[in-house]
Amino acid sequence: MSDILKKDKEFVWHPFTQHATERDPIVITSAKGASLYDEAGNEMLDMISSWWTCIHGHAHPKLNAALAAQAQAVPHVMFSGFTHAPGAELSEKLAQRLPGDLNRTFFSDNGSTAVEISLKIAYQYWKNADEHGRTKFLAFDGGYHGETLGAMSVGRGCGFFKLFEDLMCSIESVPYAHTWDGDTDIERKEEEALAALKNKLSVHKHEIAAMIVEPLMQGAGGMRFCRPQFMKQVTDLVQAEGILVIYDEVAVGFGRSGSLFACEKIGVVPDMVCLSKGLTAGYLPMAVTVAAQRVFERFLDQDPAKMFLHSHTFCGNPLACAVALESLNLFEEEKTLERIAHIEARHREQLPHLQAHPSAAQARVMGSVLAFNLRGLDDAFKSIESVTLRDWFWERGLNIRPLGNVVYLMPPYCIADEQLDRAYAGLFEGLEQLARRAA
Ligand SMILES: Cc1ncc(COP(=O)(O)O)c(C=O)c1O
The missing domain is CATH 3.90.1150.10 (Aspartate Aminotransferase, domain 1)
Structure with missing residues (x-):
């Protein structure tokens, strides 16, 4: 040995x-x-x-070089009260690539924290408007969103987390229309899933802060695909009720679906997008929750209590940002x-x-x-x-x-x-x- x-x-x-x-x-x-x-x-x-x-791929020379160069300049600096070039430039680049007004990047460390942050933003979004009854999240059966408590709660439908159910926050779930190549029953499955969603919304719409989905592909739940038109209808129905829609693109983002982002392929502008995994091309643990400008603005106030109450020590780590920027450049160069x-x-x-x-x-x-x-x-x-x-x-x-x-x-x-x-x-x-x- x-x-x-x-x-x-x-x-x-x-x-x-x-x-x-x-x-x-x-x-x-x-x-x-x-x-x-x-x-x-x-x-x-x-x-x-x-x-x-x-x-x-592993050990790409350009990513290695970007990492080494950033290590010579600023390996890390706290991100509250300070900023740096790779953090600002990466945020700009993500805003340019994501659709609509998705242009405010909040940094964290992994897919679970990106999800946790999106849930907390959604929750506080309603509190900041003095709407206190929105204490639930809506999610799909079979979804997986990570391992922290909020992420496990919205991912309880994947069945991995039974042991921790007593600790979870309150969620509602709806069926997902899983499909495959040559599936002849998809229209019926989608109709049923959409009817269940409408029903759920009619009963619970004033209690729900946000719906979170893995757009186009439920990953850890078993690589379960859905059609873009289904996800678009879901998104439109939920947004029409004023409920926020969070796209958890931790797995599907950065090209996995064939488009850079699934929301692009679906043709919608969700209220928030969670990204990690491919963000730093597998080099460093980093994630982002990108919020629409209109969501961000709900947090602007003279009252400090209305700021988003969240931080992580390694938010916006410059090494990870530099690699993520170079990774986005590679999409064009290669x-x-x-x-x-x-x-x-x-x-x-x-x-x-x-x-x-x-x-x-x-x-x-x-x-x-x-x-x-x-x-x-x-x-x-x-x-x-x-x-x-x-x-x-x-x-x-x-x-x-x-x-x-x-x-x-x-x-x-x-x-x-x-x-x-x-x-x-x-x-x-x-x-x-x-x-x-x-x-
Ligand atoms: C869709 C999705 N969301 C969130 C996560 C959690 O990411 P992490 O393992 O980086 O916490 C994963 C991980 O597989 C995922 O596939």
């Missing part, structure tokens, strides 16, 4: 890990592009972009959206094979994401079967990590055709393996 592994086993407490039963972690010593390398030099293709973050369109086309070539496979169901592609369900496999998150399958992929040099019975690819955008071919071959080999076991 290597020295690193010994130290890890003695001192580290890993996320989402049952240390009594989990296999030893893989020690990664270097990473480049779409590849990770272990201590023995074995290559593993990072087909899920290390929890969906490293959008341009024509990243074209690369994503190419990945989508490659994924789509796999669809007929998946649709014809007896072990796969509900095959679906959106932007750089390919997903399908495995027939007959336990759908519980981290079920023994899904962990066995993950280990099987790992042994074949592919970082593919099923979510219960859902297998998906979400590669870095720099991935080469030959690397995609290796991943597809591994997927189909895995499917054959399962089919043989079932026979």
